[in-house]
Amino acid sequence: MAKEEPPSTTRDLQELQKKLSLLIESFQNNSKVVAFMKSPVGQYLDRHPFLALTLVVFIAASAVPVGFFLLLVVLTSLAALVGVILLEGLVISVGGLSLLCVLCGLGFVSLAMSGTLMVSYVVISSLINYWFSPRPLTQQNPSGEGQLAMKSADFEGLYQE
Secondary structure, three states: OOOOOOHHHHHHHHHHHHHHHHHHHHHHOOHHHHHHHHOHHHHHHHHOHHHHHHHHHHHHHHHHHHHHHHHHHHHHHHHHHHHHHHHHHHHHHHHHHHHHHHHHHHHHHHHHHHHHHHHHHHHHHHHHHHHHOOOOOOEEOOOOOOOEEOOHHHHHHHHHO
16 A cells, blocks of 8 residues: 655656756866875775764764854944944043043133233232332421421422432
8 A cells, every 4th residue: 555656756756867867966066176196194084984074974964053143243343343332432531531531620720820920920020119219308297187298398408319
């Protein structure tokens, strides 16, 4: 009671076998494969098919973890690069704002100090000019009211010399 395969299935399998044999033949006739098979490693693997199959399976199975690892390395490097750029930008921004605040503060301090020095200079020079300027001689009025009166003789004698 075994069912026989329909003729179209066997014909499809034969076409698939022909395509597969053509693919293997084109692979074996590739110049790089021929050069590898002539090398000592290729000859060793040709003599030890179990080792060659193990190597192919290992390479195929390790492709996914190696790919994930490389993806992780690339993403981590990009994240670190972006993080460094952001951190550097933050540090430069904070430093720039701090410098701006310090310079504005120094500007106000220098303005205040300059104003203070100018006022001090004007006041001190006025006081010095007032204290050390030549003044006419004065005497108190005998009436005791505290008014100052100048003698004309003293005043004239001062300027005649």
